[in-house]
Amino acid sequence: MDLMVTTLAREDGLEAALAVLVQRDLVCRMIRPVPALARVALPALVMGREERAVLEECLGDDYPCAGWVEYRPTRREMPSGEAQEFSEDIFGTxxxxxxxxxxxxxxxxxxxxxxxxxxxxxxxxxxxxxxxxxxxxxxxxxxxxxxxxxxxxxxxxxxxxxxxxxxxxxxxxxxxxxxxxxxxxxxxxIEPSFEARSKPNVIELIRRLPGTNCGMCGEMTCMAFAVKVCSGKAAIVECKPAFESTDSASRRALLEACAGMGIPVGSSFREV
Ligand code: SF4
CATH class of the missing domain: 3.30.310.10 (TATA-Binding Protein)
Structure with a gap:
């Protein structure tokens, strides 16, 4: 069976989700973060697609979940003990x-x-x-x-x-x-640094472009376009399949990737 995993951003959302699942006798598995992760994690819920559909319908917009991804068991070990305390906690949760x-x-x-x-x-x-x-x-x-x-x-x-x-x-x-x-x-x-260090990574950018080599950006290939973007000779928004797509999540992810690599997104792009 295909299993999906979600998490809710608020504890009361999690309680509401569990109440729905129990009332309807639906099966779900919970991944509980250990105490050491309590400042950064709420439990995640793993369930089938049918259970997910019921849960989404019952919760509506009141307790929106963070989203859904395919469930894959972790290979990471969770740490033991309590969450580390700091005398000055600028992070919070x-x-x-x-x-x-x-x-x-x-x-x-x-x-x-x-x-x-x-x-x-x-x-x-x-x-x-x-x-x-x-x-x-x-x-x-x-x-x-x-x-x-x-x-x-x-x-x-x-x-x-x-x-x-x-x-x-x-x-x-x-x-x-x-x-x-x-x-x-x-x-x-520590001397604070306000220096911008941008080293765009061509390979990382290529992996995030559509990869169709359609030529709409004026280059023969996505690779040629990525090289130009990373050298500041083209704007990422010229990749029309990515930026004129109706898939706003994909556009946002590409913009985040560009921000991560220090690539300016160009002033012509507004709506994300
Ligand atoms: S427009 Fe985008 S998908 Fe088409 S070749 Fe250029 S970078 Fe690749």
């Missing part, structure tokens, strides 16, 4: 509000987590300590690669593209929580 298949690789997932606190003040300090990060003063935001994952930190959110599955996303969020709080606690000894 994170809750996943968007959960989608990754546009660049449908075996991976993309998540966006909303943050309870404003981490904007720590971003210039992170820019000074995180290797190969790309800082933008607009926001501000900080983008970097974490293995295969592409991360964008903003004052009130964290986006992760190409996470393995939801437990992997939780573990990443907890790791960023610790780095952010630790960096903030050490800020007296």
């Amino acid at each position: 994170a809750r996943i509000v968007t959960l989608q298949p990754c546009v660049a690789d449908d075996t991976k997932i993309r998540v966006i987590a909303d943050l309870s606190n404003d981490i904007g003040p720590v971003i210039p300090y992170l820019n000074a300590v995180v290797d190969n990060a790309s800082y933008s003063g607009n926001g501000p935001s900080l983008s970097f690669m974490d293995g295969e994952r592409m991360i964008v930190l903003r004052p009130r959110s964290i986006s992760i593209a190409k996470a393995d599955e939801i437990v992997d996303a939780w573990l990443c969020l907890e790791r960023y929580r610790q780095t952010i709080n630790d960096t903030w606690s050490r800020r007296a000894g």
Whole structure:
């Protein structure tokens, strides 16, 4: 049976979902985050497509779920113990509000987590300590690669593209929580950096383009177009199949990927 996984952004949403499932005698499995992940994760629900349809119909817009992706068992180990405490906690908590298949690789997932606190003040300090990060003063935001994952930190959110599955996303969020709080606690000894370092990665961009080599951007191939974009000679929005598509989630994911690689999206593109 095809199994799907979702998570709800609020605890009361989770309670409502469980009440619906119990009332209708529907089967679902819960993935509970361990106490060490309590600041960044709420339980995830795994169920079949039929159960998902009933749940969505019953909950309606009152308790929107973060989204659905195909369920894949995690290969990651969850840490033991309690969540690490910090005397100065600038991070607060994170809750996943968007959960989608990754546009660049449908075996991976993309998540966006909303943050309870404003981490904007720590971003210039992170820019000074995180290797190969790309800082933008607009926001501000900080983008970097974490293995295969592409991360964008903003004052009130964290986006992760190409996470393995939801437990992997939780573990990443907890790791960023610790780095952010630790960096903030050490800020007296760190010179904040407002320097923008952009090193667009052609291969990463190619993987996120439609890959049809249709030529509508004026280049013979997506690869040629990616090279031009990364060297600043073409604007990403010239890929018409991506930016004139009705699939706003795909456009948003491509824009996030560009932000992650320090690629400007061009002023002509507004609606995402
Ligand atoms: S328009 Fe987009 S899909 Fe078509 S060749 Fe150019 S980059 Fe590739």
